[in-house]
Amino acid sequence: MTYENSLQFARSQDHNDSLQTFRERFYIPQVNGKDAIYLCGNSLGLQPKSVRAALEQELLDWQNLGVEGHFQGKNPWFRYHELFSEKEARIVGAQPAEVIVMNNLTTNLHLLLVSFYQPTPERYRIITEAGAFPSDQYALETQVKFHGFHPEEAILELKPRPGECNLRTADIEAAIAENAHSVALILMGGLNYYTGQVFDLAAITKAGHAAGALVGFDLAHAAGNVLLSLHEWEVDFAVWCTYKYLNSGPGGVGAAFVHEKHAHNPDLPRFAGWWGHNPEERFQMKKGFKPMAGAAGWQLSNGAILTMAAHKAALDIFDEAGMPALRAKSEQLTGYLEFLIQEMGLSATQLQIITPAEPTARGCQLSLLVHQNGRALFEKLTAAGVILDWREPNVIRVAPVPLYNSFEDVFCFAEILRKSWTELEQASTKGLVAPANTSDQSS
Structure with missing residues (x-):
């Protein structure tokens, strides 16, 4: 698939998604009166409406x-x-x-x-x-x-x-x-x-x-x-x-x-x-x-x-839904997430995806190793209505789940990530944020 960095592209993919109606069968958590961007199914999956x-x-x-x-x-x-x-x-x-x-x-x-x-x-x-x-x-x-x-x-x-x-x-x-x-x-x-x-x-x-x-x-x-x-x-x-x-x-x-x-x-x-x-x-x-x-x-x-x-x-x-269809969508969603993060143009000394690039060697999770201000970045994302998780000392795990996540979820997350990163960089330049210590998690 050839990805595009646009909301129009994300919505077109959702429109053509054979699994799109499954999202309606889950409760989406609310943040500030709006659906959260829930990217934490690797920790706890959402509640199906049929459970009650x-x-x-x-x-x-x-x-x-x-x-x-x-x-x-x-x-x-x-x-x-x-x-x-x-x-x-x-x-x-x-x-x-x-x-x-x-x-x-x-x-x-x-x-x-x-x-x-x-x-x-x-x-x-x-x-x-x-x-x-x-x-x-x-x-x-x-x-x-x-x-x-x-x-x-x-x-x-x-x-x-x-x-x-x-x-x-x-x-x-x-x-x-x-x-x-x-x-x-x-x-x-x-x-x-x-x-x-x-x-x-x-x-x-x-x-x-x-x-x-x-x-x-x-x-x-x-x-x-x-x-x-x-x-x-x-x-x-x-x-x-x-x-x-x-x-x-x-x-x-x-x-x-x-x-x-x-x-x-x-x-x-x-x-x-x-x-x-x-x-x-x-x-x-x-x-x-x-x-x-x-x-x-x-x-x-x-x-x-x-x-x-x-x-x-x-x-x-x-x-x-079936595992084959879910897996096919998962590879596309995760690939889109990877593409959008790479579009930010950050170096590996700033933000590094430590999850393998090969689709067969990963699921729907990307682990982002944030070398500076990682916790502050995570808190900004959370405040903006994104639910994901933090693993010490400096990894943010992001998991677009094919049953209930959409391409629009992924696009909106990437936009919030880009905005939050820019704001933290500007604050650091002005001395408003103390840079966190870099920690090498490659071993």
Whole structure:
């Protein structure tokens, strides 16, 4: 696509957008009585208008049926998790039996590490990316300690080359091969939350298996954002949340994937609960855990129906739009955002996009490394009605989401960014703003 820096161009793209009507199915936050420019779906997706009715349906069944809602409700709670199997599987490229909606992301990560991190004195290392989201860091640190190893020795964090912001796939593969004798698990984010880099999951999985290791991914920022084929790539396991790109509400329910080569193995170590037990025998209340087939066998307790109802409403919209169409629009929106930022003519010592330029290596997020007055710039953008997020020490993350963001959103953001930047430069020249310290985040 050939982009143009004009409001007319942005509106023409929106007019021709086959997904344009989906925006009307979400509530847009208001700032000063106007729709905000919401570019923070990478942190929390917007509320679908259908969520309220979905919640009210379950509240009515609870009100009118009480405990009988488990079997007589419109969506019986006893098998509520089954409502997600096919649609959730399409999001991540899995077989329906390989996915389960349950708990939250970090709980699911710990549960699957019980099964897939089984270190020995010879094979005990975990390979991950440096700067992973803190929950992943804490989960790995405590799992390693639980098994009697020291995190400094057992966890190998991969960093970009000096002067670079992103990991090279070849360097990841080389690190796995070099540690083939000691690595037990590769656990990485599908998309790095800070830089926005999408990792080559197929290549990493292949390299991990060649080294004799198991491979898992945290897809918090990848699920619903980029195209995934977990089954085909033979990823061993994955976890994700549903409140970012999947729009299922703050603290919403999590989900997990277990490849069928493992999901039907009842002898695989796991922590068990009664909701993962054979449903035909669940109410016999007998000893002896018999896991359900597939990923469902990792369930612990009965589902949190109200948060799952919100996810069901959001997932119905997502599935209607379809990942291929959403991904195609996402690439165009993100490309337009990149084009407009480059049109500002700023040098890399002023503002640097640290997210990869290749569309296949990024989702809909661009991370802007602001070398001077970054916090002041962020606050100006916020005051102007733009909702995005700040990551210390000096990164602004901008995420145009294809379900509800428009080309006009992106154009207007760029205009506000340009105006705010100019005003800060003028203020700095007059000594009204003290320049912030430059911080190099390339390593």
